[in-house]
Amino acid sequence: MSGNISTEEKCSVCKGKMLHDERRQGCYCLVHTKVAATRLFRVRFGRKINKRYHRYDLAYQFLMGLRYEKASGKLDVRDHLYPNPLGFRGIYTSPYGR
Numbered sequence: 837m838s839g840n841i842s843t844e845e846k847c848s849v850c851k852g853k854m855l856h857d858e859r860r861q862g863c864y865c866l867v868h869t870k871v872a873a874t875r876l877f878r879v880r881f882g883r884k885i886n887k888r889y890h891r892y893d894l895a896y897q898f899l900m901g902l903r904y905e906k907a908s909g910k911l912d913v914r915d916h917l918y919p920n921p922l923g924f925r926g927i928y929t930s931p932y933g934r
């Protein structure tokens with residue numbers, strides 16, 4: 837599968853890195869497996885697409901959309917870059933995207 841979700845949050849117990857666990861639908865500390873990130877998610881897809889979200893479900897939705905577009909050959913990376921070349925620049929000034 838292409839793309840991934842990461843988080844800038846650190847584990848609240850050990851301040852360690854939290855990694856994406858797609859099966860559990862979230863980002864978790866590898867040591868404290870019940871500690872999950874609650875915000876500050878980032879979707880990366882390929883080299884260019886890199887977008888922040890404050891909710892995991894929205895980030896995951898975006899990632900799945902990209903995978904679908906890629907699988908069906910419709911992915912246009914330009915649609916997902918900052919700033920959006922088609923306009924609506926204001927939307928992308930939010931630190932957390934849409």
Ligand SMILES: [Zn+2]
Binds near residue numbers: 848849
């Ligand atoms: Zn931890």
